[in-house]
Structure formats: C-alpha cells, structure tokens
Amino acid sequence: MLEPQPVGIPVPNPSPASQPYWEGCARGELLYQRCDGCATIALRPGTVCGHCLSRALSWVASSGNGSLYSWTVVWRPQRPSFTVPYAPAIVTLEEGFRMVSSIVGCEPEDLAADLPLAVEFHPASDEIFLPYFRPRA
Amino acid sequence: MAHPYRDVVIAGVHNTLQARHLEGHDSESITFEAAIGALADAGVQPAEVDAVVGAHAQELVLGLRLGPCTRLPWQLGIPIVLEAADLVASGRADVVLIAAGGASMYSDRSATAPWTRPANEFVVGYGLFTAAEFALMARRHMLMHGTTPEQMAGAAATIRNNGHVNPDAVYYGRGPFTPADILESRMVADPFHLLECAMTSEGGCAIVVTNAERAADLASPPVWILGGASDSYGPAYQIAPAWDLVGRSDVPAGYVGRTAARHAFSAAGLHPSDVDVAEFYDPFSFEIIRQLEAFGFCNDGDGGAFVEEGNIGPGGRLPVTTDGGTMSYSHAGINAQQLQRVIRAVEQLRGTCATNQVEDASVALASNGGSGALFTDVLLLGTDRP
Numbered sequence: 156m157l158e159p160q161p162v163g164i165p166v167p168n169p170s171p172a173s174q175p176y177w178e179g180c181a182r183g184e185l186l187y188q189r190c191d192g193c194a195t196i197a198l199r200p201g202t203v204c205g206h207c208l209s210r211a212l213s214w215v216a217s218s219g220n221g222s223l224y225s226w227t228v229v230w231r232p233q234r235p236s237f238t239v240p241y242a243p244a245i246v247t248l249e250e251g252f253r254m255v256s257s258i259v260g261c262e263p264e265d266l267a268a269d270l271p272l273a274v275e276f277h278p279a280s281d282e283i284f285l286p287y288f289r290p291r292a
Numbered sequence: 293m294a295h296p297y298r299d300v301v302i303a304g305v306h307n308t309l310q311a312r313h314l315e316g317h318d319s320e321s322i323t324f325e326a327a328i329g330a331l332a333d334a335g336v337q338p339a340e341v342d343a344v345v346g347a348h349a350q351e352l353v354l355g356l357r358l359g360p361c362t363r364l365p366w367q368l369g370i371p372i373v374l375e376a377a378d379l380v381a382s383g384r385a386d387v388v389l390i391a392a393g394g395a396s397m398y399s400d401r402s403a404t405a406p407w408t409r410p411a412n413e414f415v416v417g418y419g420l421f422t423a424a425e426f427a428l429m430a431r432r433h434m435l436m437h438g439t440t441p442e443q444m445a446g447a448a449a450t451i452r453n454n455g456h457v458n459p460d461a462v463y464y465g466r467g468p469f470t471p472a473d474i475l476e477s478r479m480v481a482d483p484f485h486l487l488e489c490a491m492t493s494e495g496g497c498a499i500v501v502t503n504a505e506r507a508a509d510l511a512s513p514p515v516w517i518l519g520g521a522s523d524s525y526g527p528a529y530q531i532a533p534a535w536d537l538v539g540r541s542d543v544p545a546g547y548v549g550r551t552a553a554r555h556a557f558s559a560a561g562l563h564p565s566d567v568d569v570a571e572f573y574d575p576f577s578f579e580i581i582r583q584l585e586a587f588g589f590c591n592d593g594d595g596g597a598f599v600e601e602g603n604i605g606p607g608g609r610l611p612v613t614t615d616g617g618t619m620s621y622s623h624a625g626i627n628a629q630q631l632q633r634v635i636r637a638v639e640q641l642r643g644t645c646a647t648n649q650v651e652d653a654s655v656a657l658a659s660n661g662g663s664g665a666l667f668t669d670v671l672l673l674g675t676d677r678p
Binding site: 160164165166167168169170173177198199224225226227228229230231232233234235237241243244245253254255256257263268279283285 | 402403404408409411413414415416417418419420421423424427428429431432435478479480481482483484486526530531532533534535537
C-alpha cells in the first residue's frame with residue numbers, strides 16, 4: 156500500500172510568494188494563484204500573470220478533486236529517508252491546473268490514467284503539511 | 293547571406309580517462325587534464341587561446357597563465373559550443389578553449405547523485421529525482437502512443453552494447469545485452485529499470501574552436517558547425533514536467549527540442565534524412581524514442597517502432613549514441629557528459645572512431661538535455677564547409 160512519507164524527509168522552504176500556499180496546506184486547503192484579469196492559473200506562485208502580464212493575482216481555493224495525469228513508482232529512494240515504494244505523480248485538478256504530488260491509499264498496480272483523486276494533507280514537519288492525493292470513489 | 297559559422301572550425305577534442313572514480317582528482321584538476329589534451333589534439337599553444345568557456349574557465353585562465361583572456365564560466369553543453377562559435381564568428385576571439393570535468397562529486401551512494409535531487413519547494417517533499425521526472429514524461433507517451441517497455445529497453449540495449457565494445461567506455465565489456473536483459477534489471481522509477489538509466493562516473497573533456505584561417509595548417513581535418521539551437525520551457529525540477537505544458541507556441545514540452553532542431557536543419561539547409569549518425573543524449577531509454585520523433589526522424593508516436601525495427605544500431609538507418617553514451621561510456625558531473633556527445637560527433641566526422649565508426653559520415657547530430665528537464669539542445673556538424 157502506498158503511504159504518506161513519515162516526518163524526516165526534506166521539507167519545503169517557502170518563499171515570500173508561496174507563503175499563502177503553505178499556510179493553506181496547513182489548514183487543509185489547496186490554494187492556487189489566478190489572474191484577476193484573464194483567469195490564467197499560475198504555473199508557480201509569482202507576481203506577474205504569465206499570460207497577460209497583469210500584477211493583479213489572487214489566491215483561490217481548489218476543490219481538491221482531480222485526476223491522475225502521469226505517475227511513476229519509485230523503488231530506489233532519492234535518499235534513505237524516503238520509504239519505498241512511493242508514487243510521485245502529476246495531478247490535473249478540476250480547475251484545470253497541474254501539480255506534482257504523490258499518490259497514497261492504493262496499490263501501485265491500481266494506478267491508471269484519469270484515476271479520480273482527492274487531496275489530503277500530511278505533516279512533513281511542525282509547520283509544513285504536504286498535499287497528497289488518494290483515489291476517490 | 294553567408295552562413296554565420298562559415299569561418300568557424302572545431303579543431304581539437306579530447307576525453308580524459310573516464311572511470312567510476314578517478315583517484316586523486318577533483319572536478320578542477322580533471323578539467324585541466326582535458327584542456328591540455330584538447331590543445332594538444334588541435335596543435336595550438338596556450339598563448340594562442342584568447343577565450344575560455346566552461347565551469348572552471350576562471351581557474352583555467354589563472355592556472356594556464358592565459359590572462360588577459362575572455363572567460364565565460366558557464367555550465368552547459370551544446371550552448372557553450374555555440375557561444376564559442378559566436379566568439380570566433382564575431383571576431384571576438386581566435387582560439388576558444390571549452391573544458392569541463394566532474395570528479396569527487398558523488399560519495400554518498402545511499403542517495404541518488406547530488407545533481408539529480410531537486411530542492412525546489414514544490415517537488416522536494418515527493419522524493420523526485422531525474423529518473424522519476426523523466427518517467428512522468430515517458431508514461432504520457434506510453435498512454436498516448438502505446439510505447440512499450442520492450443521498445444524502450446531496445447534503445448537501452450543498443451546504446452549499452454555500443455559501450456560494451458568501446459575500450460574507452462567505463463562499462464567496456466559489460467555486455468552484451470538483449471532487451472530482455474534490460475527489463476530484468478531492478479526497477480528504479482517505473483517504467484525505468486536500472487539499465488535504462490544513465491550511470492554516474494568521473495572524467496573530463498575539452499574542445500578547441502578556432503577560425504578557418506588558423507585551422508588551415510592544423511593536424512586534423514576541420515569539422516564545421518552547420519547549425520544549432522536550444523529549447524527550454526523553464527527551470528528543471530520545479531514544476532510538473534507535463535508532456536502537454538506549452539509556452540506561447542503549440543509545441544508541447546514533450547517535444548522540447550523540436551523547435552531547436554528545425555532551426556538547426558534550416559541553418560544547415562538539411563533534412564533529418566541527411567544525418568549519418570545521431571549522437572543523442574541518453575539520460576534514460578525513452579529519451580531516444582522521444583528525440584527520434586521530436587527531431588523529425590520519424591512521425592510522432594512511431595519512435596518505439598523505429599527502435600524495434602533495428603534502425604538505431606550499428607549499420608542501421610540512423611546509428612545512435614555510438615560510444616555508449618551516458619549509460620555506458622561515461623556520465624561525469626554536470627556538463628562534461630553533455631559535451632561528450634559533441635566530441636563523439638566530431639570523431640565520427642573525422643573517421644577516427646575505433647569502434648562503431650559510421651562509414652563516410654559527413655553529417656552528425658548531437659543533442660543534450662531531455663524532456664524531464666524541460667530543455668533540449670541540438671547541434672549539427674559536418675565535413676563540408678557551410
């Protein structure tokens with residue numbers, strides 16, 4: 156069974172631009188940054204819309220529901236603090252953006268294209284909670 | 293209009309000894325060995341060098357007493373070859389030394405190599421490393437086109453067998469392999485088995501670029517730069533490496549390098565069918581299939597079949613990565629292994645390869661990068677002056 160990684164793995168170091176994202180994760184909300192003008196969703200937190208170059212960007216809450224776009228199953232850990240197997244993945248959220256995460260709550264052989272997924276959050280340290288995705292009915 | 297590189301010649305190349313570990317060397321010292329070797333191969337004196345390009349450019353300027361001298365301390369492969377060509381073409385330099393090396397960088401074998409582990413906040417918690425990033429691209433191709441593990445293993449077997457017969461390869465004699473052998477090695481990041489991944493090793497290499505006038509009385513036949521370009525979709529290992537990621541063109545990140553290849557072929561006035569040998573960058577087996585499609589050697593989705601039909605092996609339609617590449621020849625540090633694709637292409641065009649020499653090769657393609665890293669560089673070299 157694919158499980159969340161225990162505390163002890165390398166922890167993200169938030170930047171000023173990404174602080175709201177990690178604060179959202181800590182309270183169980185998956186946030187994304189969207190342009191107020193053209194509604195383009197940022198590929199990563201920033202100060203300028205990559206499409207229309209507007210500076211008016213807002214943080215919006217995602218439903219947390221998505222589907223499996225691509226995945227791998229890792230058997231040689233990046234470093235010993237990661238427990239294998241684990242399944243890094245790209246998830247397409249309902250709102251249309253894609254993010255890197257990891258799949259939990261199923262067997263590696265259950266992973267398939269377009270598998271419906273829901274976000275959940277697990278601690279990586281006292282402050283940082285990582286979004287993972289689990290198959291949903 | 294005259295070709296921009298009409299007066300630019302690759303006059304010298306050199307690979308140092310390559311090994312899993314080079315006792316007594318670090319990246320700087322092996323870079324010095326590479327630089328001295330390339331100057332000797334070209335037959336030019338240190339006093340003639342007026343520009344140095346590479347991660348240790350400043351150390352070379354000091355250590356070989358080259359100052360005052362242009363120095364570009366950049367850590368890239370094909371882009372710095374093109375930069376050297378531009379220095380010569382614009383008259384800013386007459387003899388450019390490009391050098392790179394990697395040694396004593398990877399000691400903790402309980403983790404993957406230090407340069408493969410992304411530190412960015414959006415990926416660091418998920419245990420990604422290069423094999424996993426590239427696997428996310430390969431998976432999409434499998435889903436879209438039915439590309440099989442056997443086809444990918446076929447690419448790895450071909451390249452590893454090229455290294456198996458190459459006495460200069462770190463994994464010389466470590467074969468031969470069938471696709472089935474590749475698939476029997478342990479899984480690293482599905483779909484990539486261990487033998488579908490680049491190895492890690494140590495070594496250095498260097499290239500000397502000069503103008504046609506200076507090259508006229510040098511020892512080796514000139515090799516010409518026919519075209520080259522670089523594609524990037526942004527920093528590697530920070531955002532999701534999605535096949536369908538696009539910028540402001542309709543070429544997806546899965547085909548990064550397609551635009552660069554079009555530029556290179558256009559500058560050269562050539563087509564993919566004119567290429568005699570392709571020294572593809574081979575970080576993972578799937579990248580061979582992807583490059584065949586991205587660069588136009590076959591139709592989209594047909595790369596797996598192209599490999600399966602035996603086209604990329606010795607004597608095939610398009611021999612690929614003939615020295616064994618990063619899987620078997622060497623994978624030293626960050627940029628030596630990228631420049632080594634260029635060096636092998638030069639050796640093919642000189643006709644001096646001791647193994648897998650492609651008969652009468654007159655046009656060679658070299659590449660760097662890969663889809664999982666969101667960049668690909670393409671270089672076309674030839675025996676005829678452009």
